[in-house]
Amino acid sequence: MTASRPGPNLSRIATSLGVSVATVSNALSGKGRVSGQLVERIREHAAELGYVPSQAGRALRTGRSGVLGLVLPDIANPLFPKIAQAIEFAASAVGYGVLIADSRGDVAAQTEAINRLVERGVDGMVIIPRRATRISSAVCPVAIIDTPSTPGNTVAADHWQGGLEIAGHLAGLGHCRVLIIGNNQESNVQNDRAGGIRSGMRPGMHSEALWIDRLEQENGIGCPLGLAEKVRQGFTAFATLSDLQALRALTELQQAGINIPADVSVTGFDDLIWSPVVTPSLTTVRMDMDRIAEIAVSALVDTIKTSSGREGVLVTAAIERVAMQLIVRRSSGPANLAQKTSDIENM
């Protein structure tokens, strides 16, 4: 015995209409040279019967599954769901399904996740690699979304330019002492953002970096960042490298009785869901996920369509860097000059 699907198939439509399966197939796909009338009749009948083409049959015949894999380091991390959503949207717009593979933070799990996708016969995959992971020999076309500074990258937000935006914004508000707050000193993304901020500083401006990962290594996870002390030292702007850190900084400062933005400014990165909702709302920088996803997916699909068979190709898009957009909200304001003066007196 052989397994059969419940719904109608091409052959049922064909016999019930007294034509051949080839003609039905051609009529439905619009490829073959079938008379307009017949096409009409066939389409109608297929719709009536609720015909759903079998992906399995098609895949077996064409060697293409119509499915893309999406490899993520950790979908619970608030940045990734947006990417996943954008990828899914872009993929389904061009007729592809998306199979997810979450590596849950583990490097070994990433390799395993990739293998699982290959076994499922994906036509290609989008990989958002774990920090410092190099995707080596792939068995199908692969698009990588990472920082532009990562070699072999396909497309990414221009994190450096995002940093420039922040620096320009803070400069325009008259801030001179900027504390850059990141949570991972090894992250390419965070380093690019920090580099952008630093290189966007105007003469007379000065910055220092605070890496939370290092701080926590010494003082334990969840330790205070000591930001009130930094304010006393004269910092008036806290430029965090992600909205999660912005939130941490914002609430710690508020708890210490420091007013934002009257006393100091706080900025973030990524425009995560809470940014518009907290008080004061967060000034941040947003990446154009839809654009990035669309570029990644279309580059991938182009490669799939041209490459015959399934070879390991690293896909490269024409436009690699997608600009980030500054979103000014209430958490940043003019530098408090009175305070700055008093601080200078203190020094």
Next chain:
Amino acid sequence: MTASRPGPNLSRIATSLGVSVATVSNALSGKGRVSGQLVERIREHAAELGYVPSQAGRALRTGRSGVLGLVLPDIANPLFPKIAQAIEFAASAVGYGVLIADSRGDVAAQTEAINRLVERGVDGMVIIPRRATRISSAVCPVAIIDTPSTPGNTVAADHWQGGLEIAGHLAGLGHCRVLIIGNNQESNVQNDRAGGIRSGMRPGMHSEALWIDRLEQENGIGCPLGLAEKVRQGFTAFATLSDLQALRALTELQQAGINIPADVSVTGFDDLIWSPVVTPSLTTVRMDMDRIAEIAVSALVDTIKTSSGREGVLVTAAIERVAMQLIVRRSSGPANLAQKTSDIENM
């Protein structure tokens, strides 16, 4: 011409070993009655050649794709990524892939998303329905994750019991006036949570509800919640129905110079990523996503395996309600009695 995959297939292994494809298939699947020695040789050779079985061939033959669909209302909403991750984990643990379909908030899109999954030949799906959406006639086994109060539900966190936990916690701290803050009065989940809180109140406690959706309808999106006024009215506990609202309440109160937890307590729901990170860290209630996902997936897979062919079955699990767990952090503390007294004097 017919498309061929790049890698080796059963037939190549068979001829190169001088045996039949049937034997190779049986050896690799461990099903057939093949001699131990041969099995060994075949497995070895297959591994050497890097054999990856074709899902398409298998699917066509067995009528099973080995893929589950996951329908989400909006993966960018911070609650869903955790579910998605848990589902993917549970599914891949039992050998299934997960195809995502994000309906992006739209009801029509949800139906369309379901259709896309059916077309891709999923063996079953997990649906986290949009508010008030009834999943009607499905064409494959379906598991639904929603509130237990939703009819036809498969498995869910016990939101009502979570509310009880919060109420018990606040009662234990001596709070008498509780403001329940939700953002959607139509949400079954939020109503269950609110109901649990109310029914867990001790004698002498009193609660009031603030629905942000209604407030914003009147005053515009992102309007202040007027919580400082509520504090003046004598509320000492702000029990929000999600951590996002907790964040909103927390920062608004802090901005107004109200100290948490010294002056008032704030609690949330869901233990989202920022809960442990903000100052003060958020007391909240966590659902056991892994458990929920595991129950949903295994119920689904059981149904798939027993149901011959692909029929529309609504899967029901034996254990429907998964308990929520209270996580006490610094945002909640003993009720400030001094303030309460002064408030009573004010009235």
Next chain:
DNA sequence: CTGAAAGCGCTTACAG
């Protein structure tokens, strides 16, 4: 414009 036929890779009932 239409159809008969081959074949994608697999699994399984059956025969030996």
Next chain:
DNA sequence: CTGAAAGCGCTTACAG
């Protein structure tokens, strides 16, 4: 224990 054969549903090169 092993193999020959059928067939899942589709697409496509070819013949008519």
